[in-house]
Amino acid sequence: MLDRLKKEVCEANRDLVRHHLVTLTWGNVSGYDSDSELIVIKPSGVSYEELTPQKMVVVDLDGNSVEGDLRPSSDTATHMLLYRSFIGIGGITHTHSRYGTVYAQARCEIPCLGTTHADHFYGPVPVTRPLTEEEVETGYEANTGAVIVERFANLDPQSMPAVLVAGHAPFVWGPSAKKSVENAVALEAVAEMALATQQSTLQAMQQGTHSAQELESYVLEKHYRRKHGSAAYYGQPSNSSASTQY
Ligand SMILES: O=C(CO)[C@@H](O)[C@@H](O)COP(=O)(O)O
Numbered sequence: 001m002l003d004r005l006k007k008e009v010c011e012a013n014r015d016l017v018r019h020h021l022v023t024l025t026w027g028n029v030s031g032y033d034s035d036s037e038l039i040v041i042k043p044s045g046v047s048y049e050e051l052t053p054q055k056m057v058v059v060d061l062d063g064n065s066v067e068g069d070l071r072p073s074s075d076t077a078t079h080m081l082l083y084r085s086f087i088g089i090g091g092i093t094h095t096h097s098r099y100g101t102v103y104a105q106a107r108c109e110i111p112c113l114g115t116t117h118a119d120h121f122y123g124p125v126p127v128t129r130p131l132t133e134e135e136v137e138t139g140y141e142a143n144t145g146a147v148i149v150e151r152f153a154n155l156d157p158q159s160m161p162a163v164l165v166a167g168h169a170p171f172v173w174g175p176s177a178k179k180s181v182e183n184a185v186a187l188e189a190v191a192e193m194a195l196a197t198q199q200s201t202l203q204a205m206q207q208g209t210h211s212a213q214e215l216e217s218y219v220l221e222k223h224y225r226r227k228h229g230s231a232a233y234y235g236q237p238s239n240s241s242a243s244t245q246y
Contacts, residue, residue: 002040002067005031005177006053009040009091012177016095017048019185026169027095028073031177032083034090037061039079040177043070074141081145082173086157091177093184096169099191100184103127104164110190112215113197117190118223122159125187126151130166144168159228162187 012029016022025048030041040056057068061080065072073079079092095101103110103125110125112118128147135143148163148171161183162172172187174180198212227234 002033002036002038002058003053005033005040006056006058009042009056009177010051010053012091012093012181013042013051014048015178015181016093016184019181019188021093021095021097021181021184021188022048023096027093027097028075028079029091029093029177029181030073030076030079031091032089038066039076039083041072041076041079043068044073046070075144077139077141078145078148078171081142081149082171085145085149086152086173088175089157089161089173089180090175091173091180093172093174093177093180094169095172095184095188097184097188097191099195100164100170100187101168102195103191104169105167107166109164110187110194111198111212112220113194113212114215115219115223116193118215118220119227120183120186120190120224121162122156122224122228123220125162125164125170125190126155126160127164128166159224 009029009031016027021027025045028042030039032039037060039059041059043055043057046055055070057070057072058066059072059076060066061084063077063080075094082092083089104127107127109127112124128151131143131147144165148165151163161174162170164170170187172180172184174183201212225231
């Protein structure tokens, strides 16, 4: 059952290492099959090198184990809530990638400072509020999902396929497990560039004479729409990234 998805999710998890997005086992990828309403997710604490499609864990949207001998990722309840809330997403990647996590720990959104960012994310990458002590004690992982969903009350998860959980790290999604990893790669790249941009102007910012310049909204609009939606014209006609919504 779900053999193709298990293979894709296994490869997507292994790709986290290839893209230098994880240290030790600090990250996980899942994929969602909308027909069966089942989630395939990395087993908790297992090294990426050891992963095989057979070791992937299958759970339903209530967290019941459906297949697999290993315990699923400790973040499974967060993934479950995102699949329930952001209808249409097919993959989720959670990492502690360095620059994305620096912004999450600073509890700062990643500002949209240039077209590299605008090509991929339609505006600043948002940061959640911190969880309360009660939320941590009464269902930490599910409540991590809840603060993400709360933050997206006025945001579109299609045009903004990423979030920073305050004091924690990024969660990124997409139409498939593979695409969610690609979005995590993009997030890390724009976070690194934004930090370098902000640091290079830091002295002037401290003196109050300069601040990092946010990208003009019309350039953001142009770059995002070149790659996303019905008016997209980036890439080749058969290239799905030209019409991909996430
Ligand atoms: O966020 C964290 C740790 O802070 C976890 O995502 C990370 O260690 C991965 O956990 P799993 O091995 O997927 O259970």
